[in-house]
Amino acid sequence: MRRWTAAVAMVLFAASVAAAEEWRAPAEAKATKNPVARATGLKDGKAAYDANCAVCHGSRGKGDGPGGAALNPKPKDLADKVIQGQSDGELFWKISEGRGVMPPWKHLPESVRWSLLHYMRSLASKK
Numbered sequence: 001m002r003r004w005t006a007a008v009a010m011v012l013f014a015a016s017v018a019a020a021e022e023w024r025a026p027a028e029a030k031a032t033k034n035p036v037a038r039a040t041g042l043k044d045g046k047a048a049y050d051a052n053c054a055v056c057h058g059s060r061g062k063g064d065g066p067g068g069a070a071l072n073p074k075p076k077d078l079a080d081k082v083i084q085g086q087s088d089g090e091l092f093w094k095i096s097e098g099r100g101v102m103p104p105w106k107h108l109p110e111s112v113r114w115s116l117l118h119y120m121r122s123l124a125s126k127k
């Protein structure tokens with residue numbers, strides 16, 4: 001019974017997070033370190049990004065992919081400091097969970113999701 005209660009509470013929590021304007025990851029998710037080595041991650045991450053994310057976020061992560069044009073809200077510019085300023089763990093959690101029109105990516109192996117983080121870091125604006 002307690003498990004069910006916890007599951008229901010988690011669903012309600014997820015719904016309330018989705019409704020909130022600011023998208024925040026739980027503290028323990030934020031602190032998680034990327035276990036994938038950078039060299040491997042960059043290569044695997046680019047392949048996964050091109051296959052799954054570029055359609056909305058654009059080939060360079062600018063949020064200008066053809067699939068994102070009609071969405072509200074628009075896909076985020078992944079190179080922006082608003083995104084780059086977040087920890088790997090935080091972004092990993094958001095990519096895994098999704099929100100609204102941003103799909104959840106839990107079906108991708110964890111190592112692929114961490115690899116995406118390495119690739120996303122390489123997209124950071126050099127300003």
Ligand code: HEC
Nearest residue numbers: 052053056071073074075076094095099100101102105116
């Ligand atoms: C169907 C279009 C679509 C696809 C495909 C997609 N995204 Fe998104 N993404 C969005 C939208 C829309 C938002 C803004 C969601 C919001 O703010 O509620 C977003 C937001 C994000 C954010 C921002 C989180 C924040 O702090 O605001 C990250 C990071 C992200 N996406 C990464 C990815 C990655 C990595 C992939 C591929 C595995 C991906 N997205 C695939 C549409 C998409």
